[in-house]
Structure formats: structure tokens, C-alpha cells
Amino acid sequence: MKSVDAHLAEILATVRTLAPLELELERSLGTTLAEEVSAPVPLPPFDNSAMDGYAVRAADVEAVPVTLPVIDDVAAGSDELRAVGPGHAVRIMTGAPMPAGADAVVPVEWTDGGTVSVTINQSAPAGNAIRRAGEDVQAGEVVLRPGTVIGSAQLGIVAGVGRRRVWVRPRPRVVVLSTGAELVEPGLPLRTGQIWDSNSFTLTAAVRESGGDGYRATTVGDDPARFLEQLDAQLVRADAIITSGGVSMGAYEPVKEALSPLGTVRFEKVAMQPGMPQGFGVVGDDQVPIFALPGNPVSSFVSFMLFVRPALRKMRGLPAGAPETVSAQVMGSLRSPAGRRSYLRGVLADDGAVTPARGQGSHQLAALASANALIVVPEDVTDVPAGASVQVIRL
Numbered sequence: 114m115k116s117v118d119a120h121l122a123e124i125l126a127t128v129r130t131l132a133p134l135e136l137e138l139e140r141s142l143g144t145t146l147a148e149e150v151s152a153p154v155p156l157p158p159f160d161n162s163a164m165d166g167y168a169v170r171a172a173d174v175e176a177v178p179v180t181l182p183v184i185d186d187v188a189a190g191s192d193e194l195r196a197v198g199p200g201h202a203v204r205i206m207t208g209a210p211m212p213a214g215a216d217a218v219v220p221v222e223w224t225d226g227g228t229v230s231v232t233i234n235q236s237a238p239a240g241n242a243i244r245r246a247g248e249d250v251q252a253g254e255v256v257l258r259p260g261t262v263i264g265s266a267q268l269g270i271v272a273g274v275g276r277r278r279v280w281v282r283p284r285p286r287v288v289v290l291s292t293g294a295e296l297v298e299p300g301l302p303l304r305t306g307q308i309w310d311s312n313s314f315t316l317t318a319a320v321r322e323s324g325g326d327g328y329r330a331t332t333v334g335d336d337p338a339r340f341l342e343q344l345d346a347q348l349v350r351a352d353a354i355i356t357s358g359g360v361s362m363g364a365y366e367p368v369k370e371a372l373s374p375l376g377t378v379r380f381e382k383v384a385m386q387p388g389m390p391q392g393f394g395v396v397g398d399d400q401v402p403i404f405a406l407p408g409n410p411v412s413s414f415v416s417f418m419l420f421v422r423p424a425l426r427k428m429r430g431l432p433a434g435a436p437e438t439v440s441a442q443v444m445g446s447l448r449s450p451a452g453r454r455s456y457l458r459g460v461l462a463d464d465g466a467v468t469p470a471r472g473q474g475s476h477q478l479a480a481l482a483s484a485n486a487l488i489v490v491p492e493d494v495t496d497v498p499a500g501a502s503v504q505v506i507r508l
């Protein structure tokens with residue numbers, strides 16, 4: 114059997130980092146920056162007031178109380194400014210440019226709030242409540258480097274330096290296609306032998322959580338020809354395809370039957386539990402990577418975490434490898450098949466104790482939903498006693 118590490122290595126060697134493109138700022142959330150972004154001007158661009166109050170000469174408010182004439186009113190955005198002469202005050206708002214001559218701002222709370230003249234009750238030292246030009250960023254300074262994932266604050270600074278469009282590696286578009294004649298859309302009634310399709314929802318959501326744009330395609334039954342038609346229709350909008358089901362040893366395995374003859378997708382047994390049957394390869398003229406995951410709900414989810422998620426990171430231009438693990442102490446005994454690496458579901462507490470979930474079957478989706486960690490049991494270990502130290506992957 115192929116090892117988990119060898120399978121991941123093959124996947125990472127096959128998938129390519131997506132080419133950069135220039136996107137409108139609004140569409141760049143969750144993408145990876147592919148250029149250096151710098152500020153064309155200093156930020157703030159000019160000295161300005163940090164508070165609503167009065168711009169004065171500090172020397173004029175050393176002895177208080179003092180009453181000064183208010184010679185002007187400046188709001189943020191004002192561009193016609195009168196200089197503040199000795200003994201004068203200018204009413205000023207937060208963000209408004211400092212008028213020439215003034216070297217301090219007295220907050221309105223320290224005054225009587227007058228508009229013709231103002232009585233100041235507390236001294237303000239030179240520089241008080243002034244935000245200097247370039248205090249955030251100098252002109253020409255780099256604010257974001259390539260490889261940065263654009264979140265809300267990063268999107269904000271791109272706008273803040275005046276950019277409308279930005280070069281990024283896009284979020285990978287991933288089409289999720291589940292197969293199985295027994296599958297029914299949630300919301301519709303079940304007949305004997307049917308189950309509601311959950312995998313396509315789980316996997317599409319997992320794509321989104323992993324920084325991709327997941328598209329859930331219509332489920333296909335057990336007919337390989339129908340599967341190929343649907344795959345063909347979806348390829349135009351996909352940077353990667355995920356299928357679920359139809360990859361093991363049964364009589365109706367549409368994914369395996371449809372893809373094996375192409376010669377570009379391999380179906381193998383990977384030494385893990387759950388998730389042993391795996392298909393991976395490329396399809397179509399553009400050699401789109403395809404992950405043919407096993408149909409059991411826990412198996413497809415675990416396969417996604419181990420293989421698809423790192424691949425999506427590589428496509429996004431981010432460092433990619435096996436999921437990180439942390440040490441934990443297991444609160445019950447565990448069993449694992451010899452020669453296979455197990456990923457058992459557990460609840461990891463803040464104190465580093467991990468409690469195995471009640472159901473460890475590949476079909477026990479509720480137990481997966483109750484878990485927040487996968488407990489990793491190495492290939493050469495078959496019994497883990499309660500209290501042992503284990504490695505876990507946080508979900």
C-alpha cells in the first residue's frame with residue numbers, strides 16, 4: 114500500500130500554483146498577493162488633528178484659564194486654512210489639517226466649547242493631539258509583501274494607499290461532484306435505500322474554509338457516462354475537481370470506471386484509516402487536478418484535510434505540506450489497524466487532553482461533527498493505552 118506521505122508528495126508535485134491576475138479590490142478578499150504594495154505618498158499625507166478641539170500655539174495656553182478669539186473653523190477635508198497667529202485659536206475637527214502656526218490641539222473637553230472665543234481650562238504641550246504626516250507609512254514604503262493573504266485589514270491598506278486593482282493569485286475554483294444512485298437532496302423525502310447527500314455540502318464548505326471558491330455540482334448516479342458528461346461540463350470553470358464516492362471495489366463505481374481508462378488518474382490504496390481508496394490525477398486539456406475521494410462521509414472529509422487542503426495551499430501560492438500536529442494526552446484507549454495510519458476523531462480540550470469521539474466508523478458523521486481534532490496513530494502502532502501521548506491535528 115502507498116503511504117500517506119508518498120500520496121501527498123505526489124499530489125503536491127502535480128498541482129501548480131495559480132497564475133497571478135489583476136483583480137478589482139472588492140474581489141480580492143481571500144486571495145494571495147502577487148506583488149509588492151507600497152504607498153505613493155506618506156500616510157497620513159499631512160499633519161492633522163487627532164481630536165475635536167482647538168489648534169493653538171502651546172505657549173499661549175501655558176497659563177490657564179485663558180480666553181482666545183476663534184479666527185477660523187476647520188473640518189476634515191478643508192483646504193483653505195488661515196494661519197494661527199499668536200493669541201489665536203482655530204476650531205478644528207479630527208482628521209482636519211493643522212493650520213500653519215499652530216503646534217498643539219486642545220481637546221474640546223478642556224474648554225468651554227466657544228465658537229467666537231474660547232476659554233481654555235487646561236494646558237496642552239507642543240505636539241499635543243497632532244498626528245504627523247508619514248507617521249503610519251513613509252512615501253515609497255512597502256506595506257504588503259507578495260504571499261500575503263488578503264483579509265479585511267490587508268484589503269483596507271491596499272485601498273488606503275489609493276489602489277483600485279491589485280495583482281493576486283486567485284482563490285482556486287473547485288467543483289465538488291458527488292456520485293451515488295442512493296443520494297437524495299436534503300429537503301426531499303427519502304425512499305427505502307436512500308440517504309441524503311452530505312458529502313457535497315461538507316466538501317464545498319471545506320473548500321471555502323480552505324481559501325477556495327467551492328461550487329457544488331448536481332449529484333450524478335452510478336452511470337460512468339453521465340459522470341463524464343457532468344465532469345466535462347464542469348471543467349470549464351474549475352481549477353480543481355473533487356469527487357466523492359465510486360472509487361472502491363464494488364460493481365458500480367462510476368468514478369473509477371470513467372476515469373481509469375483515461376490513463377491520467379490513478380486509483381490506489383493508501384495506508385490510512387479512514388480513506389484507504391484514493392484516486393488522484395489530472396483531467397482535460399488544461400490538466401485540471403482531480404481528487405477522487407472515497408464516499409464514506411468521514412473518509413472523504415479526512416481525505417480532504419490530508420490531501421486537498423495542502424494542494425489548495427500550493428495553488429494559492431502558500432507554503433504547503435502535511436497538516437501540523439500538536440501533542441496531546443489521550444483520555445481513552447485506541448485501536449488502529451496494523452500497517453495503516455489512523456486519523457481518529459476526538460475532542461481536544463484547552464489543557465491538552467483529547468477525548469476520543471464515541472463513534473469511530475467511517476460512516477459516523479455525527480461523531481465527526483462533534484470533534485475538533487483528528488488523533489493520529491502511526492502505522493506501526495495498533496494499541497494506544499489511555500493516558501498515552503499522541504499527536505493530533507486540530508480541525
Ligand SMILES: Nc1nc2c(c(=O)[nH]1)N[C@H]1C(S)=C(S)[C@@H](COP(=O)(O)OP(=O)(O)OC[C@H]3O[C@@H](n4cnc5c(N)ncnc54)[C@H](O)[C@@H]3O)O[C@H]1N2
Pocket residue numbers: 291292293295296308309310311312313357358359360361362363366387388389390406407408409410412475476
Ligand atoms: N470489498 C471492499 N469494499 C469496500 C472497500 C474495499 O476495500 N473492499 N473499501 C471500503 C472503504 S474503506 C471505503 S472508504 C468505501 C469507499 O467507497 P466508494 O468511494 O466507492 O463510495 P460509495 O460506495 O459510493 O459509498 C460508500 C458509502 O458512503 C456513502 N456515501 C457516498 N456518497 C455519499 C454522499 N455524497 N453523502 C453521504 N454519504 C455518501 C454511501 O452511501 C456508502 O454508504 O468502500 C468500502 N468498501
Ligand code: MOO
Pocket residue numbers: 385386387388389390407409412413475
Ligand atoms: O478507508 Mo474507508 O475510508 O475506512 O471507510
